[in-house]
Amino acid sequence: MIDGRSHDTQTHAARKVFNHDSAVTKRVVMSQEIEMLAALGLSSLDELFVDVPKEVRIDGLNLPAGKSEIEVLRELKAILAKNLTADDHPCFLGAGIYHHFIPAAVRTIVGRSEFLTSYTPYQPEISQGMLQALFEYQSYIAELTGLDAVNSSTYDASTALGEAATMCFRLNEKKRFLIPEAMSWEKKSVLSNYVLGLKMEIVEYGYDPITGELDLEDLRSKVDRDTSGIYVETPNLFGVIDTQALFLKQEFPEAALVVGVDPISLGVLKAPGDYGADIVIGEGQSLGIDMNFGGPLLGIFACRQEHVRKMPGRVIGMTHDSEGERAFCMTLQTREQHIRRSKATSNICTNEALMAVAASVYLSILGKEGLEGLAKVNIARARKLMDLIGEIEGFDSPAFEGSHFNEFVVRTSTRPEKLNRLLLKHSILGGVPLAAHVPRLDHHMLFATTEMHSDADHEALLKALKEVA
Amino acid sequence: MIDGRSHDTQTHAARKVFNHDSAVTKRVVMSQEIEMLAALGLSSLDELFVDVPKEVRIDGLNLPAGKSEIEVLRELKAILAKNLTADDHPCFLGAGIYHHFIPAAVRTIVGRSEFLTSYTPYQPEISQGMLQALFEYQSYIAELTGLDAVNSSTYDASTALGEAATMCFRLNEKKRFLIPEAMSWEKKSVLSNYVLGLKMEIVEYGYDPITGELDLEDLRSKVDRDTSGIYVETPNLFGVIDTQALFLKQEFPEAALVVGVDPISLGVLKAPGDYGADIVIGEGQSLGIDMNFGGPLLGIFACRQEHVRKMPGRVIGMTHDSEGERAFCMTLQTREQHIRRSKATSNICTNEALMAVAASVYLSILGKEGLEGLAKVNIARARKLMDLIGEIEGFDSPAFEGSHFNEFVVRTSTRPEKLNRLLLKHSILGGVPLAAHVPRLDHHMLFATTEMHSDADHEALLKALKEVA
Amino acid sequence: MYQQAKHDRRLIMERDGHSDFDLPFLKELTDQDIAIPTGMRRTVLDLPSLPEREVVKHYVNLSQMNYGVDNGLYPLGSCTMKFNPKYADYLTSLPSVNCIHPWQAEETMQGALQIMHELELALCEISGMDAVTLQPAAGAHGEFTGMLLTKAYHLNHGEERDEVVIPDSAHGTNPASAAMAGYRVVEIPSSKDGRVDLEALKAAMSERTAAFMITNPNTLGIFEEDIQQIAKIVHTAGALLYYDGANLNAVMGRTTPGKMDFDIVHFNLHKTFATPHGGGGPGAGPVGVKERIEPFLPVPKIVLKDSKYSLDYDRPESIGKVRSFYGNFAVLVRAYAYIVRMGGNGLKAASDRAVLNSNYLKKQLMDVYPLPFRELRKHEFVVSAKLLKDQKGIRALDVAKRLLDYGYHAPTIYFPSLVEEALMIEPTETETKETLDEFAAVMKRIASEDPEVVRSAPHNTAVKKVDEVYAAKEAILSYRAFKRRGTDQKS
């Protein structure tokens, strides 16, 4: 139907998948539009496109014709119904994304038209609501991380790590960046893309096979004079609270210390700023944000106040209006791309602001006691579950001796992928096989548990594991 | 656990159903409260209740202890999951409640905190939003019904009918009120309760067994000098558009004419005000309101401007503020219970305001063409389905010859209740058996269809009917 | 200082555009598919036509010109404007609540019936009653139902009692509901201390008396300490004692209407049980009764047998129906969720805190706004602006309007009428001490403001003082009526 398109294969594929007649339905030009065209001295919409050279014009799109809202919802719901959800299947997947409870009030707030449908707050006077909510987000993260300067979000934890590495370079112009071997392969991949431009060198350090914490010896052997930064996660990929992190700043005062956290765990764990972190990053999805198949997420990024002008991303600052009343606005924009262009501290423009608002509302509803309690419940539930799994024949759980937060590694005699398939027959979404991240751990998998799991959910998992073992 | 309760049976029943230990958990008195008590010179909450005579005091409630939001949602969702829903089962039930499409935007608006959590707008200056939205609702209903005066809602159609009957008495002090035999038994029952106080007499008139419209002869024989009002429905219980309604005011000029409508049908049907209706009532649930198992609903109530001071219910009027700007407020309150007390035109106080807002938003989104189109689609879909059912052996469809709106009567050889059970095996929520409403129609049932049914839904019903026939 | 949003206030009918609503099937329709009988076909349909974008903008902006509990303190006495928890909004968004049809077969609605049944039992426990109907749509509707039950009860006992006695401090719906049911209303004056005057009560009672309707604590927030004598007087006369449950929030877990010997009680789920009031409704007004009145309750009754719920319509003594179907189900689900969330302990704590908040706030205000009766108050209290009026010409109405300027909703005013310049304040349990302290400070500040500023209030709302007299005189209730008149207010 559409002439002169160069990419017939694609067009064909689209036609096949959509399984509809292509329909370049004639457009009904409305009276309003006729008036407007007349005001322009034009008689057709086509005339608005005379500046598009004939050779590159197309005559409509080879997509199905528009549908009514009823049909759209019916179709999409039918497609989506093919997903199994953690809402009706106990799900023990973690490794970066966690199924936490989201108080209904969080949705009420982030669904508010005024927040949802606004752009980046370029006009502070008419956008105080978003600005204050983001300032509060920054304040919460500052308190949790123990660092004064926080940006109003990056895309996710992995890009936050990428930004952290390049910031380390800006801090000390060095090029070596150390990361744990025990880390999500996705983060490693993202990081290597982020440091590509600066040609930074990424070096992995090992972990202690007994405790699951980082191997300080190995790390020592890899830190050199060109080391720009050291990245450590706590809890780490194994769900282990890495106590070695406490000593890194003392050991390696010259290198920037970058700590990766689960913000919920900071309800009971020491603020990394208090043990010397220069930069703290983390995945904020836990803070009242849906799993959403992995996006949108919330990249947490905090640093010491003295480094603030080297920080990437948007920041909201406190100030006052012309009458001296407290007000907020985006600030330190001279670091940013729209002013500094190719010299900017980052290219980030659209970020995850609404997710930051969600985090703010979430933390406000939990409050001090709530966050602390939540962290404790997660620790206790994981502890109980790992021990019970450990009692089952064929499972070594936990595989590491360190203290855990809300997930843990289990060594299984069955291959993890196979085990998951078996669990699925029991309507359980199992654990994350570890081999993709740490290839030699090919009989290991990560199980996560949170406040969302009832005792019945735990029992279902244990029962299923017993049956398949 | 609780002493001295007189109703042990009940308490016992509650304990059994909740299946929990009764838990009068000790209350944690918070620091804030201790301060407040101190300010009152008190040292315990108990002291606040010294004015409650000892003999009538109880020591807490024999209900389970409070639960977290996580648990509440988990429990209630599990209970609710036992319902079959029209969301995933084609549902052909109508008879007063219809499964229409609700544009998502309607929910966005009625879910807005400012509307949802406000009380009746007693302070007009700070409640213009609700007042204007309700004025717009009244305006929409005025346009649809062809009557200038509309109240801002009654509970539902059946109570609107009750209020209409008593209003007829206020109009002409007569006591006989005529209603169709072919009418929901529930409405009849409610009506008889509403007229009990006035001791009005309710008399039924018949219908034409061929067309399904009202029997004008029979009606003539029942109207007398004491006839206060005549109630007619169009579309009526049989889904038939009752053309006889057009002649009633001419025939019976002395009696008040009360017309019951489906507001969607007014997208294509004449405004009752234009054929002499004094009062128009109807069920507004069709206008963007969920079926909700039959509540909340929206009782539509409109009347001629000259009768406005005899009208029941809250009304919003247009006025201006002290600077001459347009404003809205509740008005004609001297008709109402909080001023007129036992002489009020009705006792209604809390009404269904938010449902009226939903109707307003719904009609705004559909617009003129949308409402007209929707009415047409409903007519066409019902027509198609009734004809196809008529082609199946064992079904006489439609059972009446009149023009139909979106439902129709089918005479079945199988008993309706049995038929429904068979349809349920095909995952179909069948039709409404008519016998409860018109006892002699015990082999008749009502099928409703709307824009929500796809062709596939119709085919599923037809296929199932063929199989069970 | 607070300022309410102001937006364009054209009516939706005064905006211009093209609707972008779309429907399946519509394009394929022919005239033949849609036979509309001659004479019945509409010729004019004067509705606006706007894209969804305009509609959403219009109503979002309207909403900003409306004040709800979520915006701040709403101390509207007698209305119990507590916080409406958001989990209830979520629940009612589920298809298993909002997409079930009332005529479905019993086996397809077991979840709905279970929730309603358990809610009935919980309300029995909270009220000390033996049976509950969830059918009534609101408090007043519950009252009317209660009056119909009263009538059925007495008739069943061969008595045609035709009077209902009600204190002068009662809410207007009480006499209106009694009258609707055909009763003659006998009003008795309150005693000097704002309570039921036992002598007046005795004098009013006779063999014509069908019921005595009160609320306890009463509308002044005062607990009727003589409740046992009252019950005795009423019952001795052969009448029923009716409890207006609007004030139940004061006493949960501390006493029950049942314990106080009431026979019939209505609940306002949209008050005590935290369901949102929606700018006027929907509410829900279940009615609880003692055993001997149970046979008269509306049909159907939910019955649990062999773990299966069913609807029993076969109840020969029932008054029938007071509305279609089973009640405002979506509201009932919210209330049930609230009860489960709070639990027995939580409900008691709610009442305790409501009473504490009320007494605490009263204490802060007493100096400037004297209390007519110096009793311990329950969940609400009534102060008088009489002093202010006499000294500075500031009436209760002025105080109310001025409060709006500070971002608070106003209390109920001029009710109950036995208090001059009454301000009826109910803070509810969901407010913090901080909020109460700030509100008290503003109340006091208003008392010391320039009276002219107060009298001309509100200044910070979307519109200035509204001309209610004009509205009543003209009675313009629709755009249609407005256009017909041909004139306008400046807008």
Add this chain to the structure above:
Amino acid sequence: MYQQAKHDRRLIMERDGHSDFDLPFLKELTDQDIAIPTGMRRTVLDLPSLPEREVVKHYVNLSQMNYGVDNGLYPLGSCTMKFNPKYADYLTSLPSVNCIHPWQAEETMQGALQIMHELELALCEISGMDAVTLQPAAGAHGEFTGMLLTKAYHLNHGEERDEVVIPDSAHGTNPASAAMAGYRVVEIPSSKDGRVDLEALKAAMSERTAAFMITNPNTLGIFEEDIQQIAKIVHTAGALLYYDGANLNAVMGRTTPGKMDFDIVHFNLHKTFATPHGGGGPGAGPVGVKERIEPFLPVPKIVLKDSKYSLDYDRPESIGKVRSFYGNFAVLVRAYAYIVRMGGNGLKAASDRAVLNSNYLKKQLMDVYPLPFRELRKHEFVVSAKLLKDQKGIRALDVAKRLLDYGYHAPTIYFPSLVEEALMIEPTETETKETLDEFAAVMKRIASEDPEVVRSAPHNTAVKKVDEVYAAKEAILSYRAFKRRGTDQKS
């Protein structure tokens, strides 16, 4: 006149109460259940503790002090602030969207994969590209991805090209993204008529040039009519032609980047495809490429085989990942729903109307706000306030602030920088003629207002003119930092 809401502006940290959040299991926990390693245990956690009621009030009131598309016209040039349809909100509220875990097994996420796959195909059709990755989280992220692809492509051809050429009118993210990928940015000036200067382009191109990044129509809203020559120049030099898709809303169904011979394109789903911008994000910035670049796309790639969708990670030439998982899925679902709702015809109609609205509005404004270049414009246009500045001392900034007083968001100002006192206006297709007429009238009125009133604007917003210099000087980014300083602004 318009007035934005003003509420109490204390920080949530400055409020007082007790949290009523509750958790299962918590009460039963003993210290033994929760072993936290010594040294790692937190001692201070200085968070507020408030009942949900206070939190909801706080944020509902904050939201009223924020302006979104749902409040009115948001003509922010380059940002395509069209109406965000509400059915998309509904879809993302379903557990089948929001409650699926990215590490689930493929067979449990077929619905998600199908939607993503079909979205890829639709974007291919709309852009004329051969393959799409949905992974990037925003436009700039898409640009960065595109630059990584460029690098991989050239490296694969054995070339280490190290320069990217970009017009001076480009959005700041273009040079920033190129630089992040390690490229030296070569900026070329625009021609006198606001378009790419072919001579300058030719001069800039060399064997070091990896790519030329432009958007078409460009940031002035002008279509680059020489696009075929541009493509030829770029390709002749062995470089790739990169399309910044921020302006795609101008040309859907009329032309495609593919047809214009672009090699790589990013989409801003939060602009063209109507997903809400959330006050700064989330967005989604898929990247489309021609066949020869496809091997380098990020992993995983969604593959459809035998009616089963799977994720292919085995792509040796891939650049790997640019973020975790598969993209901003919830945003992708919204965009897909929008595309299905609009259809091919609807998307074309959207672009047509966007261009019509833009040209119509431009026409209304031209007399008072002259256009630097008198061309036919596409979906946005740039006018200059220079005349106003010279004659009355009213700058673009002042006009922008004054517009807020009338309840409009301001246009983009001072961008692109080649226009003095630039106001960049993009009305989008979802606005009615009525809205455009009213906006034009206000723009003209502002030009004739007392300059002092305009310069001191805004007057009707929640706060008055904000001191941005102070903010930058002090850099107070958290309550913690603020408290540490020990001083405050008057609040």
